[in-house]
Amino acid sequence: MSSTPLSWVAAELAGLAESHLLRTRREVTPLPGGRCEIDGRTLIDFSSNDYLGLSLDPRLQAAAIAATEQYGTGSRASALVSGRTVCHALLEEQLARFEHQQAAVLFPTGYAANLGVIPALVGPGDVVFCERLNHASLVDGCRASRARLQIFRSDRLDRLRTGLIRAKDAPRRLIVTDGVFSMDGTLAPLRPLCQFAREHRAMLLVDEAHGTGVHGRNGRGACEAAGCEGDQVTVRIGTLSKAIGSLGGFAVCSQELADWLWNRCRTQLFSTALPPASCAAASRALELIEQEPERRQQLNTLAKELTGLLTSAGISTTSTGGPIIPLIAGSAERAMAISDALATRGFLAPAIRPPTVPQGSSRLRISLSAAHSLDDVRQLAAELCDVWKAS
Ligand SMILES: *Cc1c(COP(=O)(O)O)cnc(C)c1O
Numbered sequence: 001m002s003s004t005p006l007s008w009v010a011a012e013l014a015g016l017a018e019s020h021l022l023r024t025r026r027e028v029t030p031l032p033g034g035r036c037e038i039d040g041r042t043l044i045d046f047s048s049n050d051y052l053g054l055s056l057d058p059r060l061q062a063a064a065i066a067a068t069e070q071y072g073t074g075s076r077a078s079a080l081v082s083g084r085t086v087c088h089a090l091l092e093e094q095l096a097r098f099e100h101q102q103a104a105v106l107f108p109t110g111y112a113a114n115l116g117v118i119p120a121l122v123g124p125g126d127v128v129f130c131e132r133l134n135h136a137s138l139v140d141g142c143r144a145s146r147a148r149l150q151i152f153r154s155d156r157l158d159r160l161r162t163g164l165i166r167a168k169d170a171p172r173r174l175i176v177t178d179g180v181f182s183m184d185g186t187l188a189p190l191r192p193l194c195q196f197a198r199e200h201r202a203m204l205l206v207d208e209a210h211g212t213g214v215h216g217r218n219g220r221g222a223c224e225a226a227g228c229e230g231d232q233v234t235v236r237i238g239t240l241s242k243a244i245g246s247l248g249g250f251a252v253c254s255q256e257l258a259d260w261l262w263n264r265c266r267t268q269l270f271s272t273a274l275p276p277a278s279c280a281a282a283s284r285a286l287e288l289i290e291q292e293p294e295r296r297q298q299l300n301t302l303a304k305e306l307t308g309l310l311t312s313a314g315i316s317t318t319s320t321g322g323p324i325i326p327l328i329a330g331s332a333e334r335a336m337a338i339s340d341a342l343a344t345r346g347f348l349a350p351a352i353r354p355p356t357v358p359q360g361s362s363r364l365r366i367s368l369s370a371a372h373s374l375d376d377v378r379q380l381a382a383e384l385c386d387v388w389k390a391s
Contacts, residue, residue: 020332021353032056034371036348043348044376046366051214051323052295053371054245054288060281064246067280075273079106080262083273091279091286095250098286099220099236100229103258105251106279108271110209110239113249114141116265117235121174121203122147127167128174129160129202131188133181138207142176154189157196164200173202174234179222180210183357183365185319185326187215190226194233203234213243214322219289219296243289246282248274295370299323302368302377309381315388323368326352327388328361334391335362341387347380 016022029037034053036045054060067087075083088106095104107113118141122128126147130139131154142149148170152160160175167173175197177188190206197204206228208221216224223229223236235257240248251261262268289295303323310317310327319325329335335351342349342364353362364384368377 020336030056032371033373034369034376038348041346043343043346044372044380046347046349046368046372046380048369049210049242049367050245050369050371051210051243051299051367052245052285052289053369054243054285056371057245057285057288059288060245060284063280063284064277067276071276073275073277075275077273078269078271079273080269085273085276085279087276087279087283088273091283092250094283094286095238096252098290099238099252101236101252102255103253105253105258105261105265105268106274107249107251107265107268108274109247110207110237110241110249111137111140112267112271113237113239113251113265114138114207115144116141116267117205117237117251117261118142118174118176119145119266120261120264121145121205121235122172125170126172126174127163127170128176129163131177131181133184134176134178135182135207135209138176138178138205147172147174157189157192161196161200164196164202168200173200174205175202176205177207178210179206179208179236180215180322180324182210182324183326183352183363185317185322185324187222187225187320187322190223190228190233194228197234198232204232205235205237206233207237209237209239209242210322210324212238213285213289214296214299219243219293240278240282240285244282244285246285247278248282298370299368302370302372302374305374306366306368306377306381309378310384313381313385313388315385325366325368327364327366327384329363329391330360332362335364338364338387338391341391342380342383345383345387347383349380349384 071085077083092104114137122145124146128142128147129150129152130142132151150163211221213219215222235253238250240246317325332353339351349366352365
C-alpha cells in the first residue's frame, strides 16, 4: 500500500479503537421527562447538563420562536458591529442583575468566554494559577494568554500560597478555577481562594458552568453557596447551555472590567453574536430559575436519594452533593461495559474516559435533572447495583 500524507490517520484511529478510546456518534432525540430516544428506543437520560429540565420547556420554546419571528434566525454580525439586538441587551442586563454584578458580557459559548477572558486579564510576564481539574476551556484560555502557567491542586493549597508569594513581582497574578469540578462533582474551596486572592493581590476567575441555576440558595452557583460574592471574585464565567437550557457564554464583573472585555476578548470581537432566539430563551429561563425554586429542590431530593441508595449498596461516588454523580469504574473497558449494560436496560449514563479524566479513573458519570422522578432514580439505582457487581 502506498503511503500518503494522511496515512497516519488510519493508524491513529486503530490505536484509539484498540484502547477503547475511540469516540463514536449517534443521533439522539430529546424527550420531555428526562428521556431521550436513540435508534427507536426510549431511554431515561442521565447524560445531559439540562439540570433544571428547561431545554424542552414550552415557555422557552415560545420565547425563542417569537424572537426568531421578529429578529430572524442569525444575528448577521459580531455584537460590536451590528449583531447586538434588544434581546442581547436585555439578557446582559438580566444576567448582571441575577448575578448581583454591575455588568455582563455575552460570548458565543462558554468555551469562547474562557478563551477570550483569560488572555484579556493576563499576558506574557504575568502568572496564571490553574487548578488541575479545570475544564479544558480554562486550560486553553491559560495557554492562549502566554502568561506563565502554574497548575495547583485544591487539596494542596499551601503550594498555591508558595507560588503566589514567588510571583509577587509579576505585574499581574490570576487564579483560575471551576466552581464545580464537572468530572468529580465536587466544589472548589472558594473561601480560601478568595482569601488568597485578597492577601496576594491576585485576580480570581471562577467558572460557574455547572453551578449556575443549581448551587446556592438562589441558584447563583458555587460562589453563592460559599458566600463568596460581591467583589471577592474578579470575574465569574457562566454558560447559557447547561441549566439555562439555551446556548452561549457570559462573563459577569464590574462595569469597568466589562468595558475592557468588550475591547479585548478576541472570541467576542471576531465571532458572530448569539442568535436572538438563544438570548430570548435564556432570558425566559432566568425568570423561571427565580420563580420556580422547586426545580432546584427536586434536584437536591433526587441527588440525596441516589447517593443514599448507591452508598448503602457499597458503590461510592466522588460527589459532595449536587446533580453530578460520578462512579469510578477504573479501566476504560469496564466503564464502557457498565454504560453499555445500562443502555440495554433503558438508561443512558455515559462512560467518561481519558483524556477527559486521568488514566485508570474512567468513570460512569450520572447527571440528574429536575425533570426526573424519584421513581426514575430508584430504578436506576436498582439496575446499577446489578450491573456494577456483574462487571
Ligand atoms: C461546559 C463547560 C464549558 C463550556 O461551555 P459551553 O457553553 O458548552 O461552551 C466551560 N466550562 C465548564 C466548566 C464546562 O463544564
